[in-house]
Amino acid sequence: MTKIAVTVNGEKQERDVEPRLLLAYFLRETLGLTGTNVGCDTSSCGACTVLVDGKSVKSCTMLAVQADGAEVTTIEGLAGDGELGTVQQAFHEQHALQCGYCTPGFVMATVSLLKETPNPSEEEIRRAFEGNLCRCTGYHNIVRAVEAAARAGA
Amino acid sequence: MSILGNRVLRKEDPRFLTGKGRYVENLPLEGALAVTFLRSPHAHARIAGVDTSAVPSTVTVFTGADIDAPPFGPPPFPGFENVPGRPLVATDVVRFVGEIVAIVVAESRTAGVDASELIVVDYEPLPVVASPDEAVKDETIVHPSMGTNVACGSGSPEHDENLFAECEVVVKGTANSQRMAPCPLEPRSAAAEIGADGRLTAWLSTQTPHQDKMVLAGILGFDPAEVRVIGPDVGGGFGAKMLGVEELLLGWLARKVGKPVRWTETRSESMVALPHGRAQRADFTIGGTRDGKILAYRLDVLQDSGAYPALGAFLPNLTALMSSGVYAIPKIEFEGRSVVTNTTPISAFRGAGRPEATQAIERAIDVFAAEIGMDPADVRRANFIPNDAFPYQTVVGAPYDIGDYGGALELALRAAGIDDLRAEQKKRRDAGGAKQLGIGLSTYVEITNGIHETEFGEVEITDDGGAIVYTGSFSHGQGHETTFAMIAAERLGLPIEKVTVVKGDTDEVEKGTGTYGSKSTQIGGMAARGAADDVVELAKKLVGEYLEASPDDIVLDTAEGKLHVAGAPSRALAWSELASRASGDGRLGELRAKHEFTAVPTFPFGAHVAVVEVDTETGRVELQRLVAVDDAGTLINPLIAAGQVHGGVATGVAQALYENYVYDADGNPLSNTFAGYGFPSAAELPSWEVVEMETPTPVNALGAKGIGESGTIGATPAVQNAVVDALAPYGVRHVPMPANGENVWRALQEAKA
Numbered sequence: 001m002t003k004i005a006v007t008v009n010g011e012k013q014e015r016d017v018e019p020r021l022l023l024a025y026f027l028r029e030t031l032g033l034t035g036t037n038v039g040c041d042t043s044s045c046g047a048c049t050v051l052v053d054g055k056s057v058k059s060c061t062m063l064a065v066q067a068d069g070a071e072v073t074t075i076e077g078l079a080g081d082g083e084l085g086t087v088q089q090a091f092h093e094q095h096a097l098q099c100g101y102c103t104p105g106f107v108m109a110t111v112s113l114l115k116e117t118p119n120p121s122e123e124e125i126r127r128a129f130e131g132n133l134c135r136c137t138g139y140h141n142i143v144r145a146v147e148a149a150a151r152a153g154a
Numbered sequence: 155m156s157i158l159g160n161r162v163l164r165k166e167d168p169r170f171l172t173g174k175g176r177y178v179e180n181l182p183l184e185g186a187l188a189v190t191f192l193r194s195p196h197a198h199a200r201i202a203g204v205d206t207s208a209v210p211s212t213v214t215v216f217t218g219a220d221i222d223a224p225p226f227g228p229p230p231f232p233g234f235e236n237v238p239g240r241p242l243v244a245t246d247v248v249r250f251v252g253e254i255v256a257i258v259v260a261e262s263r264t265a266g267v268d269a270s271e272l273i274v275v276d277y278e279p280l281p282v283v284a285s286p287d288e289a290v291k292d293e294t295i296v297h298p299s300m301g302t303n304v305a306c307g308s309g310s311p312e313h314d315e316n317l318f319a320e321c322e323v324v325v326k327g328t329a330n331s332q333r334m335a336p337c338p339l340e341p342r343s344a345a346a347e348i349g350a351d352g353r354l355t356a357w358l359s360t361q362t363p364h365q366d367k368m369v370l371a372g373i374l375g376f377d378p379a380e381v382r383v384i385g386p387d388v389g390g391g392f393g394a395k396m397l398g399v400e401e402l403l404l405g406w407l408a409r410k411v412g413k414p415v416r417w418t419e420t421r422s423e424s425m426v427a428l429p430h431g432r433a434q435r436a437d438f439t440i441g442g443t444r445d446g447k448i449l450a451y452r453l454d455v456l457q458d459s460g461a462y463p464a465l466g467a468f469l470p471n472l473t474a475l476m477s478s479g480v481y482a483i484p485k486i487e488f489e490g491r492s493v494v495t496n497t498t499p500i501s502a503f504r505g506a507g508r509p510e511a512t513q514a515i516e517r518a519i520d521v522f523a524a525e526i527g528m529d530p531a532d533v534r535r536a537n538f539i540p541n542d543a544f545p546y547q548t549v550v551g552a553p554y555d556i557g558d559y560g561g562a563l564e565l566a567l568r569a570a571g572i573d574d575l576r577a578e579q580k581k582r583r584d585a586g587g588a589k590q591l592g593i594g595l596s597t598y599v600e601i602t603n604g605i606h607e608t609e610f611g612e613v614e615i616t617d618d619g620g621a622i623v624y625t626g627s628f629s630h631g632q633g634h635e636t637t638f639a640m641i642a643a644e645r646l647g648l649p650i651e652k653v654t655v656v657k658g659d660t661d662e663v664e665k666g667t668g669t670y671g672s673k674s675t676q677i678g679g680m681a682a683r684g685a686a687d688d689v690v691e692l693a694k695k696l697v698g699e700y701l702e703a704s705p706d707d708i709v710l711d712t713a714e715g716k717l718h719v720a721g722a723p724s725r726a727l728a729w730s731e732l733a734s735r736a737s738g739d740g741r742l743g744e745l746r747a748k749h750e751f752t753a754v755p756t757f758p759f760g761a762h763v764a765v766v767e768v769d770t771e772t773g774r775v776e777l778q779r780l781v782a783v784d785d786a787g788t789l790i791n792p793l794i795a796a797g798q799v800h801g802g803v804a805t806g807v808a809q810a811l812y813e814n815y816v817y818d819a820d821g822n823p824l825s826n827t828f829a830g831y832g833f834p835s836a837a838e839l840p841s842w843e844v845v846e847m848e849t850p851t852p853v854n855a856l857g858a859k860g861i862g863e864s865g866t867i868g869a870t871p872a873v874q875n876a877v878v879d880a881l882a883p884y885g886v887r888h889v890p891m892p893a894n895g896e897n898v899w900r901a902l903q904e905a906k907a
Contacts, residue, residue, distance in 0.1 A: 037339075136339075
């Protein structure tokens with residue numbers, strides 16, 4: 001076991017973890033933050049995307065011990081309880097989710113993208129999401145949602 | 155004004171957007187043990203022994219010999235009499251990579267996986283039947299009790315020697331609908347426990363909670379009343395999330411170990427264990443006149459069933475039923491064989507039997523058009539079933555409800571700007587550059603609610619004057635919480651915020667069939683609508699009593715949400731007033747009604763136009779545009795309907811260009827992870843151009859047909875036809891799917907040779 005201290009959604013968390021524990025399962029099982037979904041085991045689908053020190057990271061590609069000292073933001077930490085942030089609201093209004101499983105990952109990836117590229121073109125959006133898979137939406141409305149969120153100044 | 159037909163934002167969205175999705179893996183289920191399945195790495199082998207001596211005593215291992223439940227299946231389809239069921243855990247022989255050979259029950263997932271790696275299974279490899287072409291030879295029989303690898307037939311072996319006698323032109327070709335992995339983003343997940351009352355509760359990532367309850371009870375020997383299935387939020391199904399051996403084993407284990415148990419597939423596990431789709435090859439022969447009239451059509455279909463024939467082996471029957479497509483073809487023959495191979499079993503996947511039918515006829519029409527040198531759109535126009543012919547029964551027996559196939563094609567061509575596209579294509583062809591333009595069409599009809607099902611709905615008025623809809627349909631991404639609330643709200647005259655939809659819990663919803671085959675709005679929505687209407691009638695009785703008027707004189711003002719005496723709007727009770735008064739009198743229970751709705755199938759139709767750019771030097775294909783006209787009748791919520799089209803089209807394009815689940819000659823899956831399977835991302839796909847068209851069906855009062863699978867059915871042949879069209883000047887007549895760089899390049903080399 002290794003002791004780590006990670007700030008998750010603004011709260012400092014100190015835990016003893018197995019060195020092999022992935023950040024995704026640290027969030028889901030150790031901290032009970034089940035909003036971060038796991039959709040694959042090859043770092044392909046991006047469902048588990050979170051922000052680590054402000055940048056999007058697939059939390060299945062990172063060990064919990066590597067997050068020691070970092071600030072992590074998950075879907076639960078994006079807005080106040082019962083509220084939707086700008087990106088979440090845009091996903092709602094553009095019908096950018098269906099089954100909802102890939103949604104937290106796409107929302108977090110969008111937050112990260114718009115921080116780096118505030119007004120992305122459609123092509124930039126599509127390229128940015130190469131590592132996020134969705135089986136329901138055909139991506140069309142996800143792209144619309146990112147455009148809408150950009151317009152709303154997310 | 156009615157709420158129906160409006161782009162109402164989804165009621166279910168906020169929980170998904172804030173990380174509060176209630177997927178099975180997210181349930182707390184304190185003290186649950188983790189289940190790990192050890193799966194066969196061999197496609198076909200005898201199990202000589204299973205040595206568990208190295209496994210620590212802190213975990214429990216079960217092998218096939220421990221399982222006292224009967225095999226699962228086969229499904230009760232006609233022609234399946236000879237087909238064996240699937241043992242829940244393999245005992246003497248494994249028949250595909252991924253078949254379960256042992257189960258580990260442990261304190262944690264990691265402890266379970268660690269222990270499973272200490273189990274030593276002694277396999278004696280057997281000859282492998284890795285493909286349908288191998289299977290039909292019957293050299294190695296996968297199930298010796300069958301005496302053959304042919305599980306069942308479809309269509310008819312009868313053959314009219316003169317089928318094409320009157321045809322001036324006869325051409326042949328092949329439509330391959332390659333094997334695909336359904337890939338719902340949430341892998342399967344299940345949990346089960348036996349309560350203090352002895353009842354089994356199973357939480358399943360499923361499409362069919364009520365059907366699952368009956369199968370769990372049947373196989374595990376419970377009275378159905380002792381089984382509760384809860385389908386919480388489900389992260390997509392696409393036809394593949396019907397009950398499997400894994401869910402049955404969770405129920406069995408809960409009873410055996412006396413503690414709650416849970417299991418969630420890894421993706422690599424899901425890619426071999428969740429059923430696959432398609433895996434059908436159709437050899438077509440089509441004949442007609444030189445001026446484009448189709449006179450006869452024959453399909454010879456070879457369906458891969460995988461190792462344990464189930465729904466997938468039956469699906470060619472749907473292909474046969476829909477083989478005539480949107481055309482009036484005087485003579486059709488269909489002969490299908492479904493064969494057993496040492497591969498993952500085939501089941502339903504978005505479209506399930508109908509994409510294969512559309513693929514075959516739409517390729518055949520284009521091949522025929524190329525042969526006679528006619529515009530593919532003109533060949534289609536010459537053969538459409540005319541609008542005044544409906545209701546229309548095809549020669550293969552499909553009773554089409556209503557259609558405007560020519561209207562859909564013209565709409566799609568206009569939206570695509572076909573004349574400009576052809577001009578641009580000609581310009582590029584004349585210039586002779588490497589990058590050529592291809593334009594592909596498809597016109598399709600499909601069948602939804604194909605087996606005449608009945609769905610259940612119940613509506614109750616709550617004490618605050620709202621309503622709860624209990625539905626036997628089971629949304630797993632389709633947005634029923636919104637659509638069905640809209641349907642009930644419209645009938646009751648309530649705002650949608652006051653209507654809640656309950657689904658997926660077999661204790662809360664009396665019965666149901668679940669959601670598959672694009673049937674939910676047309677039967678589940680209609681059942682909810684019927685129950686709401688029944689509640690209105692019950693309310694009129696009570697209001698009549700309260701207002702001292704005859705129930706026959708009470709009318710519902712849906713705009714105001716009030717029941718009042720006809721001609722005297724002030725003598726009224728709003729729903730909230732009625733609910734409050736009835737609640738006070740202990741009579742709220744009178745405002746509750748159950749309704750069942752049964753209907754014949756509906757036949758959604760449409761037309762797609764695809765535009766591709768093909769690099770004739772590298773074979774690379776880029777899909778530039780896809781215009782989709784999908785007529786699902788009256789749309790309840792166009793926002794949700796368009797979303798269904800978008801996702802369907804993406805899957806159709808994925809089949810046409812990217813995805814292909816491949817086995818090597820030894821039956822080893824080569825596509826068993828997301829890293830090794832061509833699931834396209836946003837970067838590979840364009841935005842979709844969706845054109846609305848609404849031809850209401852006369853089959854139900856909503857006028858609604860299915861929309862979930864249409865996009866998939868229409869898009870695939872349009873894209874494939876576009877790729878072939880781009881290469882036509884090079885003498886290419888066919889490119890097998892997926893039309894990726896390799897297949898395009900090979901087709902070009904063969905044409906040059």
